[in-house]
Amino acid sequence: MKYDVVIGLEVHVQIKTKSKMFCSCPASFGEEPNTSICPVCTGYPGVMPVPNYEAIKKTIIAGIMCGCEIPELSKFDRKSYFYPDMPKNYQITQYDLPFCQRGEIHIFGKGFSGNMMEEKYIHMTRIHLEEDVAKSVHFSTFSGIDYNRAGVPLMEIVSEPEISSADEAYAYLTTLKQIMQYAGISDCDMEKGQMRCDVNISLKPSGQIEFGTKIELKNLNSFRAIHRAINSEIERQQDILLSGGKLQQETRGWNDDRMTSYLMRVKESAHDYRYFPEPDLTPICFSKEDIENLKKELPELPEIKAKRFVSDYGLTEYDAAVITSEKNLADYFDDGAKKTSAPKILANWVISELLRELSNANISINEVKISSDDMAKLVNMISINTISGKIGKTVFAEMFETGKAPEEIVREKGLVQVSDEPEIESFVAKSIQENPMQVEQYKTGKTAVIQYFVGQVMKLSKGKANPQAVQKMLKSKLDA
Ligand SMILES: [Zn+2]
Structure with a gap:
């Protein structure tokens, strides 16, 4: 049985801005824990978010560069969930009216493994803007939370499930990163968490329309790790299916040192995030003219x-x-x-x-x-x-x-090349004088030996002689 691989990517890209998404705290990296925080980004009751227009502008630019449609009306929504890294118990994100819809990324050329890839357009469903969550740090007996990252502007870029190999996923990501860097949207440094990627991957019998059971891969820290993890997951799923087993919908983590994935959790029923429009922020409108003006700024x-x-x-x-x-x-x-x-x-x-x-x-x-x-x-x-x-x-x-x-x-x-005749002539004469055997070879028709003389002259001149001039002079002397 042959299987088709179906991969969709969810990429989070941190947008390069001075301040956070809804407050004026600096969006910097590497500060002491919990020093770039305020009542807004730590979710105190009663605070009001103020949108960062630089982040919105950069999201729109990203969308235009990926060929997305930019709707005239967008809005922010609340996504409710209860987790320590989300102090408000909801995240401000975008649900049904994201800033960018339906884009595409063109991939071509050699893949990561060196094989030529088929030229292809990978479509993206949407790009939306949201606030990042805090970072949990686990110690031996307790866990800590650093809120410096909470509220940093984050783009989520969702691809259609059109990627069919690890090479294509790698090409999609490198192209995406290139575009973000070119447009100054993000440095996409994965080590600093500026770019994060979740992979959805499933296999289906070749030709079948219906998708197979989807497995989500997380904890992927580099493009190389993503490439490896996808290939390893394809193999794992294939082995199970070929031996008659059944896959379950689950989230798996990737251990790059051991080159294996491990079960993180089995997906139960879909979460109910109870999305609803963010009441503290007005919808955002763009006229056609706004978009045209932005297009003029594109790199x-x-x-x-x-x-x-x-x-x-x-x-x-x-x-x-x-x-x-x-x-x-x-x-x-x-x-x-x-x-x-x-x-x-x-x-x-x-x-x-x-x-x-x-x-x-x-x-x-x-x-x-x-x-x-x-x-x-x-x-x-x-x-x-x-x-x-x-x-x-x-x-x-x-x-x-x-x-x-x-x-x-x-x-x-004193490295100027010597094309000056008398100087070269002395080197040429010396090389001929010192190598009677090679002169003999030349005379008997082995003219390729002239390269040997060129090498000798270059050595004598410490590389400074002009090789063309040397060759010309050698030829005239040896033929004489
Ligand atoms: Zn803040």
Whole structure:
């Protein structure tokens, strides 16, 4: 029996704002517990919420960037439940009139496991805005609650159950993260809880329309963990179904160290959250004009930027995808590419040298000492043969270390490439004199041995000779 995999994702993204959703407490991370709190976000009776319009605006921008419809009328609702992390005993969220409806995310290219994926649009049901809950911390004999996070603006992004593999889920999430970062909506740092994801997953016999029993996966702390957890869950469900067993609707947690999931709870009947319109907040209206104005502020989507890099700078699709994977890296490259006549060479240097050094030093592109101007200058010097590519690497290493301009390093160390004939001639003569055996080989027709001489001359000149000029001169001497 073959099974189809059906996956839907619920993603929570913390919106980057100065203050919380309904009060003026700072929405910062890493403060001492219970220091960024006030009567509003700790649910004192009688307090009045005041909406944070920056958070609403960013939610709408997220929606527009994902191709959602933005209804003219939205409202907030109360979702009632009783839990220590929710001091009011209800959460302000959105029920039937969310800010954004029916969007889509375009996924394509290579999946996480390296296989090519089918190009696909994953539709989203909605994006709504709500307040985050507090954080429970468990100690050996008691539990504590930190309310700093309570009331921080949070978007919930719900996909349709259209994802059919771990690779597709990974692509959906990375694209979503990219969009949020590009639009300045969130940094989506999973370690800081700025992006959280629940996975709904079920299997059904191939071709069957009706969905199978849905299992929810929680406690997924990284995209890699999500990828692993989905594959492990597909296997677990398949094994049960193939051996004639039955699945029960349940919530499972994921232990990434052990690479296994565990039962958290069996789903009983659906919760009754008793949603009703938030009486302390008026509905929110957007005119068509408001939306049009917001559209003018939108940043270039990563996918569009990548296409522009291919058409304007002649990059391969793969290189463009690597460079646009992160907005700051794309901006860095874009700046530099405007200042060089060899943007393709710049792309190679960014992808091979710069990204490797960043990863070795464990720093981000924002922290790099080399300005995009200097990176472009280095590439220019290589492309017009002022220095060789090999010397370029030495210069680059020093630039990375010190932030010095490339022309300064080249001048200080006397690294300018030698194309000057008399100087090269002495190296060429020396290499011929020292290698009679290879000269003999050349004369008997093994002309490929010329590369050996080029190497010798490069060594003698400490990499400074211009290889094209060397090759030309060697040929004329050896043929003489
Ligand atoms: Zn507060």
